[in-house]
Amino acid sequence: MKRLGLSALDNVQNHNQRYQEVGKKLLEDQTNQLQTQLTVFQNGLISFIKEHKKDIEDDPKFRTEFSQICLNFGVDPLAAFSIAYNGEGGQSTEKSKQKVVKNDSTANQSEQDFYNDLGIKIMEICQDTADINGGVISIKEILQILSNKPLTKLFGIQLTQDDIVKSINALTEALGTELQIITIGHKLYCKSVPQELNKDNSTVLETCGNIGFVTVSLLIDNFRWKKARATTVLEDMVANGLLWIDEQASEIQYWELS
Amino acid sequence: MSSFEFPSIYNFPPFFTKQPNNSVWKSQLQQWTTLVLDYCKHYRIWRLSTAGTPIVEDATGVPSDSLFTNSIIDRHLKPEVCQEIIASLVDQGRAQWIDKTAQKSVLVLWYSISEWSDLLLNWVDSTGQKGVVLTLYEIQHGNLTLSEEFHSIDETTLTQALELLEKKGKVLMMKENKNVVGVKFI
Numbered sequence: 001m002k003r004l005g006l007s008a009l010d011n012v013q014n015h016n017q018r019y020q021e022v023g024k025k026l027l028e029d030q031t032n033q034l035q036t037q038l039t040v041f042q043n044g045l046i047s048f049i050k051e052h053k054k055d056i057e058d059d060p061k062f063r064t065e066f067s068q069i070c071l072n073f074g075v076d077p078l079a080a081f082s083i084a085y086n087g088e089g090g091q092s093t094e095k096s097k098q099k100v101v102k103n104d105s106t107a108n109q110s111e112q113d114f115y116n117d118l119g120i121k122i123m124e125i126c127q128d129t130a131d132i133n134g135g136v137i138s139i140k141e142i143l144q145i146l147s148n149k150p151l152t153k154l155f156g157i158q159l160t161q162d163d164i165v166k167s168i169n170a171l172t173e174a175l176g177t178e179l180q181i182i183t184i185g186h187k188l189y190c191k192s193v194p195q196e197l198n199k200d201n202s203t204v205l206e207t208c209g210n211i212g213f214v215t216v217s218l219l220i221d222n223f224r225w226k227k228a229r230a231t232t233v234l235e236d237m238v239a240n241g242l243l244w245i246d247e248q249a250s251e252i253q254y255w256e257l258s
Numbered sequence: 259m260s261s262f263e264f265p266s267i268y269n270f271p272p273f274f275t276k277q278p279n280n281s282v283w284k285s286q287l288q289q290w291t292t293l294v295l296d297y298c299k300h301y302r303i304w305r306l307s308t309a310g311t312p313i314v315e316d317a318t319g320v321p322s323d324s325l326f327t328n329s330i331i332d333r334h335l336k337p338e339v340c341q342e343i344i345a346s347l348v349d350q351g352r353a354q355w356i357d358k359t360a361q362k363s364v365l366v367l368w369y370s371i372s373e374w375s376d377l378l379l380n381w382v383d384s385t386g387q388k389g390v391v392l393t394l395y396e397i398q399h400g401n402l403t404l405s406e407e408f409h410s411i412d413e414t415t416l417t418q419a420l421e422l423l424e425k426k427g428k429v430l431m432m433k434e435n436k437n438v439v440g441v442k443f444i
Binding site for chain 1: 274386
């Protein structure tokens with residue numbers, strides 16, 4: 001029915017509202033459908049890996065192309081491999097741990113693979129964050145970053161500090177001392193820069209770990225350092241990106257990022 | 259409006275001091291520019307002063323403090339560092355100086371001009387308004403755009419987005435004394 005006069009204006013408003021609702025609904029439906037398709041495809045990719053793992057491993061060209069497909073669909077090829085290999089996601093590390101107890105050699109192999117893959121992830125994290133932490137990062141922080149990665153979330157893999165330490169050690173065996181686990185105070189860190197941390201550096205980092213920051217006078221008072229020693233050590237560490245400075249306190253404070 | 263959730267680094271005191279190590283500073287700058295964009299997007303701040311305070315007509319729900327000041331930990335950025343952050347946004351095409359010589363305030367583009375124009379097109383498409391004449395006011399403040407991201411969009415930004423669409427032949431602009439008053443999507 002065509003309404004005339006003032007009420008026709010209402011009509012236009014109503015129509016527009018309807019159009020908008022219908023449009024929104026269409027869009028939502030489409031998004032949902034695509035989302036489902038994507039999930040199905042992602043699962044498909046993982047079962048494909050299970051079936052054709054050997055082909056993928058043996059043929060470099062195939063492997064490259066397959067990785068590319070994985071990346072295009074938001075599946076991390078490395079993580080997908082470890083999931084496919086360690087069973088249907090979930091407590092993959094738990095499972096591989098159990099297999100080791102049975103002393104099954106293939107399980108051993110798959111566990112090795114899992115830790116190698118994890119090691120590469122850790123290496124990436126170390127590189128990504130080296131700019132802001134000077135290449136020294138606490139294991140706790142690595143765990144936190146890993147748990148925020150989409151794929152780990154998706155499959156609910158629960159990683160522990162032990163897993164990180166294990167895989168870094170595995171990398172160290174294979175590649176030399178590129179990555180190192182170091183203990184400062186009671187905290188474990190992973191170091192990805194070649195320069196050694198001397199005793200003074202460790203003292204500073206340990207104190208940071210306890211109270212958040214250090215100052216020159218704090219070092220002088222507590223460790224009986226000379227002023228020059230404290231200043232040099234701290235400035236060196238700032239230059240290497242290990243510490244951040246805060247100039248707005250009564251005395252310059254040196255903080256460790258974490 | 260819900261209050262903005264700052265990233266954890268916002269409570270890290272050194273975040274408010276320009277770091278002497280260059281690569282650290284670069285990453286710090288990056289985190290600041292992302293923060294400014296997220297913050298402005300959350301509160302729908304279209305114009306921001308270099309001091310970090312929003313320039314709005316209707317200030318309900320928008321914090322009046324500078325985002326470069328964290329009163330909880332009693333830290334603030336120095337004015338020259340604020341300026342550097344804003345200038346970096348301009349370099350990235352994520353902000354425009356309102357007055358290029360004075361450099362006191364910017365239009366913040368948490369979406370780029372071309373992203374805004376896409377959003378406008380989508381809205382017109384999905385609501386079946388092709389061929390309908392719309393005034394700029396309708397797009398900015400009309401009831402139909404209440405739930406759209408460009409509701410209350412700054413007029414300069416909106417005009418730029420429409421001009422881009424005009425270049426692509428997607429709209430006809432209606433002008434009155436050189437001022438755009440209305441637009442028809444074709």
